[in-house]
Amino acid sequence: MKQFFIGLFLLLAYCGVAADSFPPQFTAKYKLYAKGIPAGEGTRSLMRLPNGNFQFKTFAETTGFIALFNKVTIEERSVFMHLKNGKLRPLEYHYKQTGKKSRTNTVLFEWSKGIARNTFKGQTKVIPLKAGVLDRLLYQLVLMIDQKQGKAKIKYQIVTKGKIKSYIPKYLGFETLQIGDLSLKTVKYDRTSANGKRRTTLWCAPTLYYLPVQVEHLEKGNVFRLVLQSIKWF
Numbered sequence: 341m342k343q344f345f346i347g348l349f350l351l352l353a354y355c356g357v358a359a360d361s362f363p364p365q366f367t368a369k370y371k372l373y374a375k376g377i378p379a380g381e382g383t384r385s386l387m388r389l390p391n392g393n394f395q396f397k398t399f400a401e402t403t404g405f406i407a408l409f410n411k412v413t414i415e416e417r418s419v420f421m422h423l424k425n426g427k428l429r430p431l432e433y434h435y436k437q438t439g440k441k442s443r444t445n446t447v448l449f450e451w452s453k454g455i456a457r458n459t460f461k462g463q464t465k466v467i468p469l470k471a472g473v474l475d476r477l478l479y480q481l482v483l484m485i486d487q488k489q490g491k492a493k494i495k496y497q498i499v500t501k502g503k504i505k506s507y508i509p510k511y512l513g514f515e516t517l518q519i520g521d522l523s524l525k526t527v528k529y530d531r532t533s534a535n536g537k538r539r540t541t542l543w544c545a546p547t548l549y550y551l552p553v554q555v556e557h558l559e560k561g562n563v564f565r566l567v568l569q570s571i572k573w574f
Contacts, residue, residue, distance in 0.1 A: 361426075361485045361488045361489050362422060362426070362485060363481075363484060363485070363488075363549035363551075364386075364549075364573050364574060365386050365387050365573070365574040366385065366386055366551070366571055366572060366573050366574065367383060367384075367385040367574075368383065368384045368385070368551060368568060368570070368571040368572075369381070369382070369383050369569045369570045369571070370382040370383065370384070370555075370566045370567060370568055370569060371566070371567050371569050372400065372402075372564065372565070372566050373564065373565045373566075373567065374562070374564050375562065375563060378404060379402055379403070379404070379564075380400060380401055380402040380403050380404075380412075381401060381403055382399060382400035382401075382566060383397075383398065383399050383400075384397070384398045384551075385397050385398075386481065387574075389419070393419055393420065393421055393422075393431065394419070394420055394421070394422055395417055395418070395419050395420075396418045396420065396477055396478055396480075396481050397415070397416070397418075398414075398415070398416045398417070398477065399413070399414070399415050399416075400412075400413070400414045401413040401414070410439065410440065411439055412437070412438070412439035412440075413437070413438045413439065414435070414437045415434075415436045416433075416435045416436075416477050417433075417434050417477065418430060418432070418433050418434075418475050418477040418478040418481075419431045419433075420478055428474070428478060428481070428482060429449075429451065430447075430449050430473075430474050430475045430478050431448075431449055432446075432447070432448055432449070433445075433446065433447040433449075433476065433477060433478070433499070434446050435476075443460075443461070444459075444460070445458075445459070445460040446458070446459045446460070447459075447475050447499050449469065449475075451469065454468060454469050455467060455468060455469055456469055456473070456499050458499060458500075458501075458502050460501065460502070465502035467502065467503065470497060470504065472497050473497045473498070473499055473504055474496060474497070474498060474499070475498065475499055476498055476499070476500050479496040479498055479507060482496070483496075483509060483529075483544075483550070484544065484550040484551060485550075487527060487544060487550040488549060488550055494508070494509060495507070495508050496508075507531065508531070509529040509530070509531050509542075510529060510530050510531065510532075511527075511528075511529055512528040512529060512530060512541075513527075513528055514526065514527060514528065515528050515543060517543055517553060517554055519553050519554070519567065519568055520569070524545045524547065524548075524553055525545070525546065525547075526544055526545050526546075526553060526554070527543070527544045527545075527546065527550065528541065528542070528543055529541070529542050529544065530542070537559065537560070538558070538559045539557070539558045539559075540555065540556070540557045541555070541556045541557075541558075542554070542555050542556075543555075548571065551568070551571065552566075552568075553567070553568040554566065554567050554568065
């Protein structure tokens, strides 16, 4: 369950972003299913902060019967700038997990110095920044923007675990999903881990600014699914 939550929101970096491709502020609510059984809830939101920067945030928790045995909450957020040229620049990344195993992960981007400070497992690593680097959450927003711009080949450079790694979502074509009372045409992507043990698949809806309306995670033979329940635009 822990690995699912960690990877679930991480498949969605940095590219030129046209102003009209940037989605409006929103809050989306999801339901989590484990082997077809309701297991938890999640939210994803984009909001503008008082100082003009933006925050992209996700929150997930186990609920109901499963929470009696394994109560897990995970909060992940990225604070970033939306520059005049349309590009996104990460400023802070924060990850916090509570439950049987608690942990945190923070990345502070110091663009004026050309470095990022990644603190995890009680240690801090200094990483030289390259043009186009993002954090583990913000690139998911850029994937939405890239799809809206019609970009076919996408590759993202992500700060993670004290290093910069490449994330390359694989395009799988179109698929129509039934989400509640809505029949939605979606664009399908997946990403498989380097060791091939984990795979995450996303279905992104063009009519909802390519927001993922369903996410499926396969790990150790277990299948977890996150399904959109509602969305509010601001």
